[in-house]
Amino acid sequence: TDDDTFSNAFCENSEKLIDVHLFALAARYYSLSNLGVCTPLEDVLEALRGDNQGKTGIKTDEFMNNKKSHEVQVMSELVHNIANYCGIKQVIDIGSGKGYLSSFLSMQYNLKVYGIDSSNTNTNGAHERNRKLKKHWRAYQSRARANTESQRLEKANDRQSEINCKAINEKLLKNPSSLQRQDQVPSQDLFPSCGVTEIAMSETGKQTEVDLMARTQSDESKLAEEVLAILNVLPADAVEVFSSSQCNRGELCEEEKAQRKRASLKAKASKSSESNLYFPLTSCITAETELSDIITDLEDCMMVGLHTCGDLAANTLRIFTAKPEIKAVCSVGCCYHLLSEQFENQEDCPEEVWGFPMCQYLKDTGWCCGRNARMSACLALERVAVGQTLPTESLFYRAVLQVIIEEIYGVTKSDRHVGKTFAKSSSFVDYVRRSLKKLELDDSKLPDSCIMDYYEKYKHRMNELEAFNMLKVVLAPCIEVLILLDRLCYLKEQDNIAWSGLVKLFDPVKSPRCYAVIALKK
Ligand SMILES: C[S@@+](CC[C@H](N)C(=O)[O-])C[C@H]1O[C@@H](n2cnc3c(N)ncnc32)[C@H](O)[C@@H]1O
Numbered sequence: 001t002d003d004d005t006f007s008n009a010f011c012e013n014s015e016k017l018i019d020v021h022l023f024a025l026a027a028r029y030y031s032l033s034n035l036g037v038c039t040p041l042e043d044v045l046e047a048l049r050g051d052n053q054g055k056t057g058i059k060t061d062e063f064m065n066n067k068k069s070h071e072v073q074v075m076s077e078l079v080h081n082i083a084n085y086c087g088i089k090q091v092i093d094i095g096s097g098k099g100y101l102s103s104f105l106s107m108q109y110n111l112k113v114y115g116i117d118s119s120n121t122n123t124n125g126a127h128e129r130n131r132k133l134k135k136h137w138r139a140y141q142s143r144a145r146a147n148t149e150s151q152r153l154e155k156a157n158d159r160q161s162e163i164n165c166k167a168i169n170e171k172l173l174k175n176p177s178s179l180q181r182q183d184q185v186p187s188q189d190l191f192p193s194c195g196v197t198e199i200a201m202s203e204t205g206k207q208t209e210v211d212l213m214a215r216t217q218s219d220e221s222k223l224a225e226e227v228l229a230i231l232n233v234l235p236a237d238a239v240e241v242f243s244s245s246q247c248n249r250g251e252l253c254e255e256e257k258a259q260r261k262r263a264s265l266k267a268k269a270s271k272s273s274e275s276n277l278y279f280p281l282t283s284c285i286t287a288e289t290e291l292s293d294i295i296t297d298l299e300d301c302m303m304v305g306l307h308t309c310g311d312l313a314a315n316t317l318r319i320f321t322a323k324p325e326i327k328a329v330c331s332v333g334c335c336y337h338l339l340s341e342q343f344e345n346q347e348d349c350p351e352e353v354w355g356f357p358m359c360q361y362l363k364d365t366g367w368c369c370g371r372n373a374r375m376s377a378c379l380a381l382e383r384v385a386v387g388q389t390l391p392t393e394s395l396f397y398r399a400v401l402q403v404i405i406e407e408i409y410g411v412t413k414s415d416r417h418v419g420k421t422f423a424k425s426s427s428f429v430d431y432v433r434r435s436l437k438k439l440e441l442d443d444s445k446l447p448d449s450c451i452m453d454y455y456e457k458y459k460h461r462m463n464e465l466e467a468f469n470m471l472k473v474v475l476a477p478c479i480e481v482l483i484l485l486d487r488l489c490y491l492k493e494q495d496n497i498a499w500s501g502l503v504k505l506f507d508p509v510k511s512p513r514c515y516a517v518i519a520l521k522k
Helices: 002-007 020-029 041-049 067-086 100-109 120-157 159-174 177-183 198-214 217-233 254-269 311-322 360-364 371-377 381-385 392-407 428-438 448-459 462-493
Strands: 090-094 112-117 279-282 301-309 326-334 497-504 515-521
Touching (some): 002 020, 020 462, 041 067, 041 497, 067 100, 067 301, 067 326, 067 515, 100 112, 100 120, 100 301, 112 120, 311 515, 326 462, 360 462, 371 462, 381 462, 392 428, 392 462, 462 515
Parallel strands (some): 090 112, 090 301, 112 279, 301 326
Antiparallel strands (some): 326 515, 497 515
């Protein structure tokens, strides 16, 4: 079997690694991309939209200049399609942070979004960002409408386009079913019906059709570009003010000015988009959280989570399966090292809710990853593969620190964490002292020379450490597979789920934690 072949990578007696190439092959074999357990994003989108419906008009390649923009753009399009498919308007963004995904979903896709984050600082940041977005959004809206209107006027002067437009309208009038067909979601094997009413879909579809006829494709991508620029680039502490002079590039003719004024008044009159900004809330989500206690107007909705760390991803799935009003979930987890593990400390508390394992299948085998393996699962193989280097020096600092705390303090385990001390440290001595303080160990009797002796003693082994970490990076996808398949398996074990799957959403070089767990209720 494959397992037998790959076991030759290790010496039978010493259990040491003897065949690095075979080890790498085994790791690749057990990666998500090779196991064939993922559903391609295109297939999911196609099944949700139906065969005939086109893309939303957003050109992704224009906006991939930063990680968050990429994530928000891809995920929001998927969430929008799931919400449409399920006929829901409410989205709960779990671990919403400063609300990048939430605000995009509400403003670009007109969804009613509640963002819940345990950090008050994040909620305050999100409120502040919301306040600024409102201001920008108003300016953006009036500009967008004015642009669309002036382009429409230009087109009205173009006789040829008038004829074309008439021809299209006549065709549609003669054959209304051509429009109808676009609205229908064909029954697919991938997703069963999720309670979508024909009328709801039909209304949305018609509105989309009208919108599409009103705008050209280039309008679409220009508008989307502007929305993204506003929503994704604007940080919470942005100070620039969108001045009206920025709207008026070049001289405008009187007619255009009048059009813009009318469009601006219209935009002000229509409060809908402004009031559609999402609502940031502070709450610490656990498996037992009752969303209706936090959200008073909770209705049929879906849960989303963009990089929900540790147990939060697991608990999102638990809440989803437990609550009938939550019709769908789309969760991208991260920070696997923060997962709580049921079988890590030989504790047997079956009543307690753990981050791993979730599924009965792994629970029955008492499966445990351990912190080291979970730490490895957080590494980014694809980034290393394209030449981004490992943080060898900080890993070396941490490794030597471990020797110091074991040999000098006799400590092998601690509930405290060193955290991101490396970046704040000016030298190895400084790093060790800062870390010891965090670990609540007395460093007053530890001379600098002693700390440096440890550094010198192990300095020549930095290459070994780098090689070791390379092996960990190679293994990372296999551990991530285990954690993600556990979540998927948990969903498959529930009997109220109609469809569940793993979908690779992001380019892993841009965003290493790129897999979404998606599920739809029966
Ligand atoms: C990695 S950040 C992602 C933030 C945001 N979704 C984004 O993509 O920008 C994870 C967020 O989850 C929040 N969080 C962690 N545990 C949580 C919990 N139990 N309940 C609610 N929020 C939590 C953190 O405060 C943090 O803002």
